Amino acid sequence: MGRQYSNTSSIQIWQPNPALDLPIYRQIEAYIRQKITTGEWSAGTRLPSQRTLATSMGVNRSTLVTALDNLTAAGMIEGRHGGGTYVSGSGWHSMAHAALPNWSEAAQEGWYYPNLPEIQQINQAEFRPGIIRLGTGELAPELMPNEAFNKILQTLSSQTRMLNYIEPQGSLALREALSIHLQSNGIQASPDSILIVSGSLQALHLISVGLLPRGSAVLLEKPSYLYSIHAFQSAGLKLNGIAMEEEGLHLGHLEHAIHTLHSGNDENNSESFPLLYTIPSFHNPTGSVMSCRRRDELMSLARKSGISILEDAAYQELWLDHPPPLPLKAMDQEGRVLHMGTLSKAVSPGLRLGWLVGPVPVIRRLADIKMQTDYGTSSLAQEAAAVWFTDGHHTTHMERLRPELRKRRDFMLELLHRYFHDIAEWATPEGGFYIWLRFTAEPLSTRKLFSACLEADVLIHPGYLYDRLDASHIRLSYAYASQDEMERGLMVLVEVARSLIT
Numbered sequence: 001m002g003r004q005y006s007n008t009s010s011i012q013i014w015q016p017n018p019a020l021d022l023p024i025y026r027q028i029e030a031y032i033r034q035k036i037t038t039g040e041w042s043a044g045t046r047l048p049s050q051r052t053l054a055t056s057m058g059v060n061r062s063t064l065v066t067a068l069d070n071l072t073a074a075g076m077i078e079g080r081h082g083g084g085t086y087v088s089g090s091g092w093h094s095m096a097h098a099a100l101p102n103w104s105e106a107a108q109e110g111w112y113y114p115n116l117p118e119i120q121q122i123n124q125a126e127f128r129p130g131i132i133r134l135g136t137g138e139l140a141p142e143l144m145p146n147e148a149f150n151k152i153l154q155t156l157s158s159q160t161r162m163l164n165y166i167e168p169q170g171s172l173a174l175r176e177a178l179s180i181h182l183q184s185n186g187i188q189a190s191p192d193s194i195l196i197v198s199g200s201l202q203a204l205h206l207i208s209v210g211l212l213p214r215g216s217a218v219l220l221e222k223p224s225y226l227y228s229i230h231a232f233q234s235a236g237l238k239l240n241g242i243a244m245e246e247e248g249l250h251l252g253h254l255e256h257a258i259h260t261l262h263s264g265n266d267e268n269n270s271e272s273f274p275l276l277y278t279i280p281s282f283h284n285p286t287g288s289v290m291s292c293r294r295r296d297e298l299m300s301l302a303r304k305s306g307i308s309i310l311e312d313a314a315y316q317e318l319w320l321d322h323p324p325p326l327p328l329k330a331m332d333q334e335g336r337v338l339h340m341g342t343l344s345k346a347v348s349p350g351l352r353l354g355w356l357v358g359p360v361p362v363i364r365r366l367a368d369i370k371m372q373t374d375y376g377t378s379s380l381a382q383e384a385a386a387v388w389f390t391d392g393h394h395t396t397h398m399e400r401l402r403p404e405l406r407k408r409r410d411f412m413l414e415l416l417h418r419y420f421h422d423i424a425e426w427a428t429p430e431g432g433f434y435i436w437l438r439f440t441a442e443p444l445s446t447r448k449l450f451s452a453c454l455e456a457d458v459l460i461h462p463g464y465l466y467d468r469l470d471a472s473h474i475r476l477s478y479a480y481a482s483q484d485e486m487e488r489g490l491m492v493l494v495e496v497a498r499s500l501i502t
């Protein structure tokens with residue numbers, strides 16, 4: 001599915017030099033010719049659009065077109081029916097080299113699904129200078145604990161380094177620190193039942209290939225973060241979305257889905273016990289919190305029906321008004337719940353540090369796969385994370401971060417009330433990063449909204465990234481953009497939205 005997405009070229013950062021004797025169009029020609037002759041742009045590679053190329057190179061479209069015309073005449077590139085300019089596959093390449101590998105075709109053969117096109121666009125655009133990131137799921141650079149990390153690095157510089165490979169489950173010092181840290185969330189987990197991973201995304205990958213048979217179904221909230229990546233689908237698993245209501249997952253629907261899976265009436269049926277993936281606290285993308293009562297009921301239903309649960313606690317500690325109920329893992333007396341945590345959301349996503357808590361046989365199995373995948377998470381990141389917890393940086397940071405995030409949330413809500421009150425509705429998130437905004441005025445294409453905002457240098461996350469059938473939501477985040485950017489970005493958003501509504 002979706003393989004056609006994989007051939008888009010990245011945006012260029014090279015620019016011609018007007019001080020040179022060579023005319024600009026000749027410089028462009030030479031640049032593209034060099035890309036092609038070195039094989040960096042192989043046969044079949046799609047060139048960025050003329051508009052994108054001209055903008056990124058800082059040249060007139062007509063100058064670019066002259067260069068492209070010359071390259072076309074030389075047989076190096078060609079236009080295709082249906083649009084787009086491609087590195088020529090038949091002409092120049094095959095004359096120069098008898099049997100060139102067709103990398104563009106090969107790049108579509110692998111079994112791993114490509115990202116959705118909008119996610120590819122977001123991943124590229126996030127690094128464009130001047131872009132306003134209204135949907136980004138990470139803290140702004142100024143909210144990161146830079147000073148604390150400078151201190152940690154100083155501490156580490158005076159200690160003896162551990163530069164060898166680390167044991168399969170990860171550094172013992174870090175697992176011991178996490179074991180203590182998890183107790184503050186009501187979770188009893190010995191270091192033996194913890195696996196260190198390179199971000200919780202890796203835990204999802206390990207689980208998808210190590211615990212679940214191909215073809216089996218995974219139950220999850222709909223919408224969900226899990227729909228925005230293809231970790232589970234690429235491993236041959238089927239996602240079975242369950243509706244949500246205010247208190248959290250709709251248990252009636254969940255019970256029905258479990259019953260259908262058990263009774264074999266569903267095409268996703270498998271012999272294994274079903275797994276439910278859930279984000280109970282400050283859900284991505286809705287921001288909602290599963291109530292205490294719903295957590296109790298869910299655990300009872302899990303006991304009754306025999307399902308296992310994968311709890312994603314990425315946002316658990318990012319409460320703004322009051323702490324959420326304890327994690328499901330804290331209520332688990334039987335080893336039914338796997339619990340994922342990460343430093344990415346509250347501390348630093350670049351550190352790539354997460355953990356998985358679960359029964360020892362599961363942890364050992366996944367640690368064995370991890371060893372075959374990457375021989376362990378960076379030892380430096382693990383050492384830094386151990387000091388982060390043991391020296392008390394985590395508690396201090398969270399106490400500083402919450403009021404800052406609360407301020408940003410309140411500011412974004414104020415702007416929404418000012419600009420969007422007659423065209424959209426939303427709930428006030430009590431933590432996490434997200435506001436799940438629903439446009440009440442129909443019809444409005446969130447696809448068009450995404451593209452038009454991107455043209456105006458404003459990035460939003462359309463709701464269909466988290467539920468393919470969603471047509472009325474966007475996910476906003478108050479964690480990344482500055483107040484000034486929020487104001488400018490939301491003004492662009494409302495203007496574009498109103499133009500699409502009328």
Ligand SMILES: Cc1ncc(COP(=O)(O)O)c(C=O)c1O
Nearest residue numbers: 199200201225284314342344354
């Ligand atoms: C709910 C949820 N889980 C997991 C992740 C992955 O985070 P990481 O791999 O950086 O720990 C994210 C990131 O957006 C998320 O929102």
